[in-house]
Amino acid sequence: MRRRLKTRILITGAAAGIILLAVIFAGVIAPNDPYTTNALAIRKAPCADYPFGTDNLGRCVLSRVLYGGRTTIAATFFLVFLSFLAGTFIGMICGTCGGWADRLLMRIADILLSFPQMVVAIAVAGILNGGMKGAMIALGITMWVSFARLARSHTMSIRQEAYISSAILAGKSRLNIICTHIFPNLLAPLFTNALTQVGTTMIGLSGLSFLGLGVIPPTAEWGSMISEARAYIQIAPWAVLAPAAVTILTIVVFNYLGDLVMEYRETQG
Amino acid sequence: MKRSLSTGRKGRNDNVTRIVRWGKNLIRLIFILIILSFLVFALLYLAPGDPAEKRLTSQGIAVTKEVLDAERERLGLFRPFLVRYGEWLLGVFRGDFGVSFRDDLPVAPKLAAGLQKTVQLASASLLLSLIFSFPLAVLAAWKKDRVPDHIVCLLSFFGNSLPNFLISVLLMYLLCIRMRVFPVIASGSLQGLFMPVISLAIPMTGRFIRQMRAEFLVQLSEDYVAGMRRRGVKERYLILNVIRNSLGHILTIIALQIGTLMGGSVVIENIFRWPGIGKLVMESITARDYPVIMGFVLIMGTIYVAVNQLADICFHALDPRGQA
Numbered sequence: 014m015r016r017r018l019k020t021r022i023l024i025t026g027a028a029a030g031i032i033l034l035a036v037i038f039a040g041v042i043a044p045n046d047p048y049t050t051n052a053l054a055i056r057k058a059p060c061a062d063y064p065f066g067t068d069n070l071g072r073c074v075l076s077r078v079l080y081g082g083r084t085t086i087a088a089t090f091f092l093v094f095l096s097f098l099a100g101t102f103i104g105m106i107c108g109t110c111g112g113w114a115d116r117l118l119m120r121i122a123d124i125l126l127s128f129p130q131m132v133v134a135i136a137v138a139g140i141l142n143g144g145m146k147g148a149m150i151a152l153g154i155t156m157w158v159s160f161a162r163l164a165r166s167h168t169m170s171i172r173q174e175a176y177i178s179s180a181i182l183a184g185k186s187r188l189n190i191i192c193t194h195i196f197p198n199l200l201a202p203l204f205t206n207a208l209t210q211v212g213t214t215m216i217g218l219s220g221l222s223f224l225g226l227g228v229i230p231p232t233a234e235w236g237s238m239i240s241e242a243r244a245y246i247q248i249a250p251w252a253v254l255a256p257a258a259v260t261i262l263t264i265v266v267f268n269y270l271g272d273l274v275m276e277y278r279e280t281q282g
Numbered sequence: 283m284k285r286s287l288s289t290g291r292k293g294r295n296d297n298v299t300r301i302v303r304w305g306k307n308l309i310r311l312i313f314i315l316i317i318l319s320f321l322v323f324a325l326l327y328l329a330p331g332d333p334a335e336k337r338l339t340s341q342g343i344a345v346t347k348e349v350l351d352a353e354r355e356r357l358g359l360f361r362p363f364l365v366r367y368g369e370w371l372l373g374v375f376r377g378d379f380g381v382s383f384r385d386d387l388p389v390a391p392k393l394a395a396g397l398q399k400t401v402q403l404a405s406a407s408l409l410l411s412l413i414f415s416f417p418l419a420v421l422a423a424w425k426k427d428r429v430p431d432h433i434v435c436l437l438s439f440f441g442n443s444l445p446n447f448l449i450s451v452l453l454m455y456l457l458c459i460r461m462r463v464f465p466v467i468a469s470g471s472l473q474g475l476f477m478p479v480i481s482l483a484i485p486m487t488g489r490f491i492r493q494m495r496a497e498f499l500v501q502l503s504e505d506y507v508a509g510m511r512r513r514g515v516k517e518r519y520l521i522l523n524v525i526r527n528s529l530g531h532i533l534t535i536i537a538l539q540i541g542t543l544m545g546g547s548v549v550i551e552n553i554f555r556w557p558g559i560g561k562l563v564m565e566s567i568t569a570r571d572y573p574v575i576m577g578f579v580l581i582m583g584t585i586y587v588a589v590n591q592l593a594d595i596c597f598h599a600l601d602p603r604g605q606a
Binding site for chain 1: 540548564579
């Protein structure tokens with residue numbers, strides 16, 4: 014059972030790796046420049062020069078998908094990473110210090126979770142009007158909470174362990190204990206949580222972009238590409254279907270990977 | 283608080299504890315709503331520039347120092363922040379959400395008209411996705427790790443991984459352009475309701491199945507189920523008992539999903555030009571019409587908070603252990 018899970022994780026992980034590599038080396042793989050418009054090749058069907066066809070301005074869809082993936086995936090990972098850092102930090106403080114700081118921070122977290130997340134994100138991103146950065150701030154407001162809660166509860170259970178009391182008796186400082194004992198033990202559950210957040214974050218970010226609250230044109234991004242090309246889907250369906258397909262593929266791969274890793278960790282204990 | 287409850291004579295009067303709990307719920311609700319309203323009012327100050335400036339720019343008037351100061355005076359911006367917040371809140375209580383920056387018309391009727399349309403759309407998709415997800419979740423939990431479970435889980439996984447804007451774009455492509463079942467631009471008829479409802483319902487069904495299945499599985503692993511099985515109780519009755527005992531949790535799951543539904547309906551309304559509150563808010567964001575945006579967040583937030591509070595009350599009411 015665990016062996017099978019492990020191979021599945023490896024295969025899905027490899028697929029995720031391929032997506033990441035394709036996006037990182039977009040400059041090498043992309044057949045054309047994603048921003049060069051070509052008046053002679055407007056809404057051209059897929060051919061040898063343009064494997065995924067061209068869009069309304071004669072830009073190569075494949076190149077735009079590759080470069081757009083850079084924007085989407087980089088923003089997603091950056092946002093998840095920041096929430097991971099902020100949430101872990103806050104959660105560890107709450108878990109080790111306790112007292113009023115813990116109560117205050119957890120209260121704030123509770124309140125943030127009692128508002129509809131996407132509604133707040135749309136309003137904040139819309140008012141900030143700051144492109145991708147605004148969209149990331151809008152989603153980040155509530156994203157750190159799940160990390161903070163997880164980090165807090167794990168810190169609290171780790172604190173009961175014998176090695177923590179012996180470290181305290183050995184005269185180690187609180188910071189030292191946090192760095193050497195608590196943080197490394199938190200990594201596995203928090204990393205799993207981060208992995209499951211990737212898909213949701215990508216859905217949220219590309220949704221905001223689709224609404225026009227994300228990237229500022231002409232920057233390539235999957236959500237905004239779909240939104241743009243939707244207007245002429247009858248004439249050039251490939252300009253919608255290509256970014257749609259890669260969005261679905263990426264989200265499916267990362268969601269599946271998150272599920273598998275979670276299952277793997279559950280069967281462990 | 284917990285301590286004072288447990289040291290009191292046990293079972294003295296359950297009504298008292300219930301009233302105390304309701305009171306606590308109510309205080310919590312009011313507290314959260316006050317914070318919500320405060321944050322919504324602060325939204326106005328999130329972007330650079332004060333309301334007078336925003337109002338003038340959104341109306342396309344050239345901003346000079348004199349015009350700006352006159353406008354500030356007229357809007358009462360020289361008074362303290364908290365006073366203005368209080369006045370705004372008082373107005374909201376009376377159903378007055380201010381006047382639109384764009385056309386100087388009161389915001390409340392616009393929001394009400396949009397909300398009505400959005401509620402139609404949202405409740406239709408909620409109903410549709412419950413009709414599908416509930417039986418499928420029961421089936422999957424009952425046949426755990428067998429073929430029906432795998433199929434349902436796979437479907438739910440894909441539903442969960444599809445952003446709703448993608449579903450609607452793909453549906454449009456398939457049904458309107460490829461198969462020509464529907465006209466590309468549908469009016470507000472039943473036919474026009476079909477595609478937005480489906481687009482909202484598919485991801486929601488995926489999430490519902492996943493969460494409900496997990497909840498049923500928790501119930502199925504309880505001792506009472508094992509006991510019933512040993513006593514030879516028919517599976518039919520066993521399932522009915524399990525469903526009865528998970529109802530509270532399922533209500534909570536549904537209430538939490540309403541937040542996602544609200545965000546999703548903004549996207550869907552804009553794609554299908556459904557004249558709901560989500561379409562209104564996107565138009566207002568482009569026009570920098572702050573009173574509408576604030577009203578939108580306040581209304582949606584209040585509905586969400588109230589629905590979840592209600593679900594919490596129902597959760598306790600449905601739990602027979604609380605009444606014993």
